[in-house]
Amino acid sequence: MLLALWSATVASAAPFEVRRSRESPEHARLVLAPRAGTGRATLQVLFSVGRFDEGGMPGLTLACQHVMLEANRRGRYDALVRELFGANATLTLSTGLRQSGFTLSAPREDFGRLAERVLTLVLAPQLDAARLEDALERTGQDPSLTVADDFLESVLAQVLSPEPRFKAPVPSNAQAVQSFSDHDVQAYMAGPLSPRNAVVIAAGDFDPEALRRTVARFKGGSPSAVTRLQPQLPxxxxxxxxxxxxxxxxxxxxxxxxxxxxxxxxxxxxxxxxxxxxxxxxxxxxxxxxxxxxxxxxxxxxxxxxxxxxxxxxxxxxxxxxxxxxxxxxxxxxxxxxxxxxxxxxxxxxxxxxxxxxxxxxxxxxxxxxxxxxxxxxxxxxxxxxxxxxxxxxxxxxxxxxxxxxxxxxxxxxxxxxxxxx
Structure with a gap:
């Protein structure tokens, strides 16, 4: 009976379509999963960098993420928040051990416009030095600065890797974050957080070609490789x-x-x-x-x-x-x-x-x-x-x-x- 049910299920299953592309090595990688009729779409912009890659400056990744949103001449964050609220959309950021990013969720009719706003902010940021201090202060108030939800991944990294940077990272604190200079922030955004180190993912009900054209506008940065771990087992x-x-x-x-x-x-x-x-x-x-x-x-x-x-x-x-x-x-x-x-x-x-x-x-x-x-x-x-x-x-x-x-x-x-x- 189970085998018969399995065969019937496979015959009626929908394909799990995924389109992958990249304009050039300097552009972000693009991963699209269009699903017409879902009514909403989700955008994720990921960077291959996190708390294990901050080079003795704990909290720098999260600080730069806040700067991209709150101290960026490319747009006003307060105006974006109002747009998100009016469209019943959400924008969140995440900072992991080796991967960090932004996630936008929006209705189909607003997704293209909001996605373009977010992509412009995070793939082509221009630091507004006048607002840097406020952005760093808000970073210090962000609970994720000191509380992470990747305990298991962190423990396994510490156990399996001989590299010092994979040991328990130095805890971030508000005082240290507020000491970051505009040079620290700009260098990090031009390197690890640059378009060539980004992956743009979109899933749901959206216009794939329009999003592809938007992502193609942004390129550049220094490459930042993620090394795969080769643990000694058992x-x-x-x-x-x-x-x-x-x-x-x-x-x-x-x-x-x-x-x-x-x-x-x-x-x-x-x-x-x-x-x-x-x-x-x-x-x-x-x-x-x-x-x-x-x-x-x-x-x-x-x-x-x-x-x-x-x-x-x-x-x-x-x-x-x-x-x-x-x-x-x-x-x-x-x-x-x-x-x-x-x-x-x-x-x-x-x-x-x-x-x-x-x-x-x-x-x-x-x-x-x-x-x-x-x-x-x-x-x-x-x-x-x-x-x-x-x-x-x-x-x-x-x-x-x-x-x-x-x-x-x-x-x-x-x-x-x-x-x-x-």
Whole structure:
């Protein structure tokens, strides 16, 4: 029955169209996912720079983002805010570890005009020195200056990279931010935050050709490369935390649609297996198995409490399920159920401009993750082909095992050594 339902779903599924282009190496890369009839569109302007790239000047990325909006001779931010409010549109900024940007969401009838305003501000900024002090002051008041939402990515970067800059960044503070000079800001905007280091993503109901013409107007800047991480594996590490949590991570490759489909399915499979195992035991735990995409490393990440209240060690359960999937012990019906769930999520997200833009932003470095070919790759996936792909990913010699614990023991790393089963 499940196989029949899967076949019917694939036959009626819509293509996940994505158009990628670039005018020249000096221009921003353009990623378009037009979806007529959705009524709204989402624009993301991303730069391949973040808090790990600030060269001893913590907060500089966020400060420059504020300057682009609030101290820019290209436009008045207060006027833009009024336009956004009148159009029922939103504009937000984000500052990550290796990627930062701006996100605009607007109705179709206002999107083109507002997108042009935003692109002009962030791809061709002209610093207004008279307003710089106010912009830096507002940066110091921005909660995201000291509170980040990328804890997991930050921990994995610190654990896996030997580079000093990937260790815990120096915390930003308002006083330090307000000491930035106009030269500091202009140099950063002309380099890491320049058009040639940008990716412009648009998804939803908009005019693709008009947006392409707008983006083509902006070019220049110094190249800023993002180096992919080559970690020494396996890794076992204890980290302090308020409660006991197991985290398993396995680096994955997303070079083609087959690998992308396999990564999506294996996360669902492992999540379903853990849920079913605990259901049979008559217990329930908050657990997750999903793909974490970052500019420096892509990973399959599994999280699970380390123990239950009776002090039962849960780590072996998680490792057993990973081993079963790695060895190909997945039935056709089980695989069909996981594939159907993956496709259902994809189809639902594909009609949401915000979800499509978010997926494309996360996978800028891995175009195969979200593409029309993923649908066919899902349909062609078999237990044998899945095992062939993920078997190399889920090996014990590629495992990252982090145990978060309230234990007062000092941090202990065994990078390059196998983790013992308990």
């Amino acid at each position: 890794v076992t590490l204890k980290l302090p935390a308020m409660s006991d949590i197991n985290l398993l991570a396995y680096p994955i490759e997303l070079n083609d649609a087959r690998q992308a489909a396999s990564a999506r399915v294996v996360g669902v499979l492992l999540g379903q297996r853990m849920e079913q195992r605990f259901r049979r035991l008559g217990v329930g735990y908050a657990q997750d198995a999903s793909v974490l995409l970052t500019p420096w490393l892509d990973q399959l990440v599994l999280t699970l409490p380390a123990r239950d209240p009776s002090a039962l060690d849960l780590g072996p359960f998680m490792l057993e399920e990973v081993r079963a999937v790695r060895e190909g012990r997945v039935g056709a019906e089980e695989l069909a159920l996981a594939r159907a769930e993956v496709l259902a999520r994809l189809r639902a997200d594909d009609r949401s401009p915000a979800e499509v833009a978010q997926a494309l932003a996360a996978s800028v470095h891995a175009p195969a993750w979200y593409s029309p070919e993923v649908e066919a790759a899902l349909a062609a996936l078999t237990p044998e082909s899945l095992a062939q792909t993920v078997g190399g990913w889920l090996g014990e010699d590629r495992r990252i095992h982090l145990l978060f614990t309230p234990s007062v023991l000092p941090l202990r790393s065994t990078a390059g050594a196998r983790m013992r089963r308990r």
